[in-house]
Amino acid sequence: xxxxxxxxxxxxxxxxxxxxxxxxxxxxxxxxxxxxxxxxxxxxxxxxxxxxxxxxxxxxxxxxxxxxxxxxxxxxxxxxxxxxxxxxxxxxxxxxxxxxxxxxxxxxxxxxxxxxxxxxxxxxxxxxxxxxxxxxxxx
Numbered sequence: 389x390x391x392x393x394x395x396x397x398x399x400x401x402x403x404x405x406x407x408x409x410x411x412x413x414x415x416x417x418x419x420x421x422x423x424x425x426x427x428x429x430x431x432x433x434x435x436x437x438x439x440x441x442x443x444x445x446x447x448x449x450x451x452x453x454x455x456x457x458x459x460x461x462x463x464x465x466x467x468x469x470x471x472x473x474x475x476x477x478x479x480x481x482x483x484x485x486x487x488x489x490x491x492x493x494x495x496x497x498x499x500x501x502x503x504x505x506x507x508x509x510x511x512x513x514x515x516x517x518x519x520x521x522x523x524x525x526x527x
Contacts, residue, residue: 424462425474429481431458436482446483452496455479456506464508472497 404410432455436445445451455475463469472494479485479493500506 429478432478432482446485449496453500453505456500460506461508
């Protein structure tokens with residue numbers, strides 16, 4: 389992976405900001421989707437590292453539910469994302485699952501969704517968290 393000098397990055401960004409508004413330029417849809425996928429993958433890798441090596445998360449329904457809820461929340465603004473495909477792809481990257489495990493995870497996702505276990509975060513909970521964060525910052 390290419391390592392970037394932080395000073396060079398900030399200098400380049402400062403010079404380019406004089407020429408245009410960089411905040412208005414964004415990645416295209418596919419690159420943005422890949423960036424979000426990689427961000428989710430990094431988060432999940434961090435969660436996996438919190439468990440002992442003997443704990444089998446690849447077949448843990450609680451971890452699968454957590455992953456499904458995370459993908460649900462992140463992709464809520466996307467038009468017709470294939471969330472099941474994203475979760476299976478994440479599990480392939482995390483655990484190097486084989487075809488039989490992929491079928492098992494597919495069926496588990498159907499079960500989790502059919503029983504209403506995949507939910508987004510309520511707006512009231514988001515507002516409460518936002519207010520709590522602002523109050524902590526103020527004091």
